[in-house]
Amino acid sequence: MARRLLIAAALAFLGLFVLLPFIAVFVEAFRQGVPAFLDALAEPDAMAAMRLTLLVAAISVPANIVFGIVAAWCITKFEFRGKGLLITLIDLPFSVSPVVAGLIYVLLFGINGWFGPWLRANGVEIIFAVPGIVLATIFVTFPFVARELIPLMAEQGRDDEEAAVSLGASGLQTFWHVTLPNIRWGLLYGVLLCNARAMGEFGAVSVVSGHIRGLTNTMPLHVEILYTEYNFVGAFAVASLLAVLALVTLAVKTLLEWRYGDQIQGMGH
């Protein structure tokens, strides 16, 4: 009896606060039928926003993959002083408000920023341009891959790698043939979460983008513009694509946890 009651209460809470908003995205997107939905997506500014979002993710995710692997290797394969501090610093972007994450790049590269005058003299645009969006995205997605790999690689230890090296393998060979196969599912897991955040980031990107339609608007920013113009079908249509991305992310994530739960250990939290 208590069991049923508790399950029902949990379901009701999740249904009202989590599932219903998700469903609302799709219902609102199709409110005026499929043709209106498709028209909203085919609109040139919407297409430009999709291209920009893909471009930004295509730069920032690989950058953080490389960093994540390098950082995890250094932290889990060696002992050194200050390791705890280093791990805390890697996690730092998670505790910074996205808006502050955008602000810091304005302070660095904006017109009145540290490098502002120099950048202007040399005709380099960062703020209100694509490089600023990429930088802000890298900042907010910075910890994802590293924090996924660190517990996993710490758990796996370094026996396999030491064996490979003692048999004459080079560092890169060891990584490629020994470490990478061990961590592939965990890595994929981290990349998945990193990508979802990179494509969906709003606050940080909003500060540095300048909201120039067709040029510096990512998909989430385009959603905002359409919404404030009372173009609700358009806003929800673009939003529904992002919701599908979230759905795919969750589906693959659940699949990975189910099939390879022991090999991605560490996350879920």
Added chain:
Amino acid sequence: MTRRKRSVLPGFGLTLGLTVFYLSIVVLIPLSTVFLKSGGMGPSHFASVAFSERAVAAYRLSFGAALAAAALNSVFGMLVAWVLVRYRFPGRRLMSALVDLPFALPTAVAGIALTALWAADGWIGRFLDPLGIRVAYTPLGVTIALVFVGLPFVVRSVEPVLEDVGRDLEEAAASLGAGRFTIFRRVILPAIAPALLTGFALAFARGVGEYGSVIFIAGNIPYRTEIAPLQIITQLEQYDYAGATAIATVMLLLSFAMLLAVNILQMWRRRRMER
């Protein structure tokens, strides 16, 4: 004591160097601009912009709503974690995936969807409006958005610990005549308290800084429903870099305090587990 032993693996200097370098240029140097800039403002100027009447109203809303949402999430997050850990029922895996939805769904999408639900003419709001309950464009709306973004933090913090709480301990308590509520209060709650507090702190920290999911449902009325991160954006739009930086400094200091609190909580937890 573990002795430091030399690793035979290659790449220590290279990977450490790269890690520190990348961390510095992406995170540390950019973040330091906030403190350098506000440090250059002088204390009285800083205080006058960081604690202007409008800024203080924004902190009050951001902190208050984040606190309320984290408290609500602690209760319901614990409930959801309990159900996920203790019961086997059809759709359990789906329910677990649902918990992660707020992590995966872009905040702007959540923001407009929540507004569609809770606005006075929205799916849910239309039933509340005749009762005189306004959700969207009030602090209540802000709180609901923060409940959405904060939920996974509590559930995912509590879940693993709840799995470890031995049922034998509960059974022992029950055999000694303890009622269900007593068992919960005296056995389970103390065991999961550190994890619950960690989840609370994480949800709170996220709530204070949250922007995307809040601004649509908040309505952004100065002094009433304007959150602290929005204050930063407003100042920036007026090219008031100093004002934006001062507010950012206050928020960053709070984030660091929360980060410290979470680390201390986790140390507490580890020490407890070793016992």
